[in-house]
Amino acid sequence: xxxxxxxxxxxxxxxxxxxxxxxxxxxxxxxxxxxxxxxxxxxxxxxxxxxxxxxxxxxxxxxxxxxxxxxxxxxxxxxxxxxxxxxxxxxxxxxxxxxxxxxxxxxxxxxxxxxxxxxxxxxxxxxxxxxxxxxxxxxxxxxxxxxxxxxxxxxxxxxxxxxxxxxxxxxxxxxxxxxxxxxxxxxxxxxxxxxxxxxxxxxxxxxxxxxxxxxxxxxxxxxxxxxxxxxxxxxxxxxxxxxxxxxxxxxxxxxxxxxxxxxxxxxxxxxxxxxxxxxxxxxxxxx
Numbered sequence: 001x002x003x004x005x006x007x008x009x010x011x012x013x014x015x016x017x018x019x020x021x022x023x024x025x026x027x028x029x030x031x032x033x034x035x036x037x038x039x040x041x042x043x044x045x046x047x048x049x050x051x052x053x054x055x056x057x058x059x060x061x062x063x064x065x066x067x068x069x070x071x072x073x074x075x076x077x078x079x080x081x082x083x084x085x086x087x088x089x090x091x092x093x094x095x096x097x098x099x100x101x102x103x104x105x106x107x108x109x110x111x112x113x114x115x116x117x118x119x120x121x122x123x124x125x126x127x128x129x130x131x132x133x134x135x136x137x138x139x140x141x142x143x144x145x146x147x148x149x150x151x152x153x154x155x156x157x158x159x160x161x162x163x164x165x166x167x168x169x170x171x172x173x174x175x176x177x178x179x180x181x182x183x184x185x186x187x188x189x190x191x192x193x194x195x196x197x198x199x200x201x202x203x204x205x206x207x208x209x210x211x212x213x214x215x216x217x218x219x220x221x222x223x224x225x226x227x228x229x230x231x232x233x234x235x236x237x238x239x240x241x242x243x244x245x246x247x248x249x250x251x252x253x254x255x256x257x258x259x260x261x262x263x264x265x266x267x268x269x270x271x272x273x274x275x276x277x278x279x280x281x282x283x284x285x286x287x
Contacts, residue, residue: 011041012073014031014038015070015071016077018042024061042054049070051064052067053067054067068138071139076269079275096143096144096275097126098126099142099146100128101128102226103148105127106225107225108146108161108264112279126141128145134152144268145267145268147265149204149263152265156268157270158268161265166242167241167253168187168238169228169252169254171252174252181255184209185212185214188214188215189215193221199223212258219238229251240256
């Protein structure tokens with residue numbers, strides 16, 4: 001029996017593991033108990049609380065809203081127990097888990113992550129799109145998420161950490177490359193490398209170009225700032241990215257009038273405030 005076993009109710013600890021895997025067989029193996037025993041523990045917990053904790057969606061197990069809340073509470077409890085034991089024995093600081101997209105990890109919070117690691121703190125990264133990153137914070141799987149475009153939901157704590165102008169990326173030999181800036185109408189007729197349908201950046205571009213009466217063609221659909229730039233570097237077409245994105249030699253970034261800045265927020269649950277405070281301080285220092 002470990003120190004954490006003494007600090008956590010058995011049923012709550014079992015549910016935290018189940019919520020992480022959403023699979024009775026895998027969770028039971030991780031807990032070193034039988035699958036029927038885990039079923040009984042979670043069923044008793046649901047009955048005691050008077051709510052359903054999960055439901056089936058086809059062959060998948062999905063947590064209910066009550067199950068998501070309990071999972072977050074259980075993971076918070078595990079984290080607090082870990083932190084207390086670590087402090088008690090003067091061990092290394094708690095691991096910080098960050099959920100964010102590839103572009104945010106590479107160009108928005110790369111330096112704070114580097115500084116955190118150099119300070120001796122372990123950083124775990126979950127590469128995720130906006131909705132997955134927010135879900136990871138809500139469920140307790142991540143301590144902090146970095147998301148772009150729209151502000152996070154009000155149920156989460158959040159602070160804006162960056163805002164970047166949007167730029168047109170073209171080959172340096174392209175006629176628009178010599179401009180100090182371009183307007184949306186200058187994009188008329190261009191072949192553009194864009195994110196897939198439904199992505200926030202794509203939705204915003206579709207609206208802005210439609211409102212400006214711009215006719216354009218999809219040259220390629222790829223996900224992530226790095227792949228957008230890479231496709232443009234291959235000569236497939238121009239693209240539109242954040243001004244913070246570093247470009248390879250041979251490409252030119254031209255600011256675009258008429259497009260709003262892309263804003264980034266750091267967001268976390270109030271229960272993780274103490275855990276993310278130092279990282280947020282590093283983010284503020286780089287502004």
